[in-house]
Amino acid sequence: MTAEADTGRLKTEADEPGWEVDPDDEWGVAVIATVGRQLKLRREAVGMRAADFGKAVGYGEDMVYKIEGGKRIPQPQYLDNADRVLRAGGLLSAMKVDVEKVRYPKKVRALGEMEAKAVEIGLYECNIIAGLLQTPEHARAAIEAAQPPYSQDDVERMVAARVARQSIFERDPAPALGFVLEEAPLRRPLGGTMVWRRQLERLLEVGQMRNVTLQVMPTHREVHSGLDGRIELLKFADGTAVGRSDGAFSGRPVSDLRQLRILELRYGTIRAQALPPGESLVFIEHLLGET
Structure with a gap:
């Protein structure tokens, strides 16, 4: 027994x-x-x-x-x-x-399956820290903040699903991962000071991985190409790709080359406007020192 x-x-x-x-x-x-x-x-x-x-x-x-x-x-x-x-x-x-x-919601499974096959992922997030980068505690605080609130069952499922997607960092060979995060969400102490500190520490850990490029978009940039919302680009070994943007093509996933070219142009411009990777990590270290 x-x-x-x-x-x-x-x-x-x-x-x-x-x-x-x-x-x-x-x-x-x-x-x-x-x-x-x-x-x-x-x-x-x-x-x-x-x-x-x-x-x-x-x-x-x-x-x-x-x-x-x-x-x-x-x-x-x-x-x-x-x-x-x-x-x-x-x-x-x-x-x-x-x-x-x-155990994981249907939409999250579909996303996880695509991410598991991708050899390159580029992601710009404007309002939150990307789910692939969130600590379990930060993910829980973000999900529990939703209104109307999710049931406790749904919260547990969504946290578990978000954390499970992070197995992508353990893949061998490792995919090339690029993230551009806005400054404002990095400054928000979601979940309290200790959860916030651990989240910033996690960003520094991931940002030092050889296959990861982590950049911060400073708030003082007067304008940049990501004002329409998040952009996600996934590229696969066979040369195909899938992209999605809040501000283009009604937010639907697209694979048409002409549409992908538009998303790649926007994402490439965003990366050029953000702080370089080294300066971004220094910026996050300064934030951590302020907590």
Whole structure:
């Protein structure tokens, strides 16, 4: 039995927010329904009641029914414990790969898949620190600031998804990553002083990576080419590319060469107008010293 079961404390929904199935994610709904059905069939095949199975894996009976009914996404530990208790020989544990993908919102998965394939990414952010650069604490503070507020489940899912995308920094070979950030969001103590300091420290860490170019757009620039909003450019090994801008083409992703050329011109101009990488890191160091 797990430590939870040994102490009589069985996990409930309140213990694991952020693991609800997105009803608009058809693929995700299908995956979780299949996983739940397999768990139920395995449990019934060995003649275990849901309550007894729940105690064995450290979860309440209601959670067992919701997971088996495809209403809740099982955590990796749940699948490992179920595999052991039901003697599934690794078959249930193997489902963790697909379940992990389903945990994240559909749009974020699509973005993460593109970023995982890109060999070059260029990003200009005007109102926030880019999600790929956010610490978990900063991401949580930013998401919780939304109005109307997200549910706690949604907050947990979105924070986890944003942090998961940052595995791009661990890729080998590493992609070329370029970021241009506005000065104003860097000065905003989102989440409090300690969260703010850690975020600035994270920017300095990333900015010193060999495959990363990090630049700051000073507020005192009278005008620059990013006033229409964020710009994102992703280039792939086969020579294709995808771009998106808040202020062009209705914010839709584009791959047409003529449209991409416009976005590349704007992004290139923004980079030229921003502080050089070395000066940008010095600027961030000064901000950190002011906190």
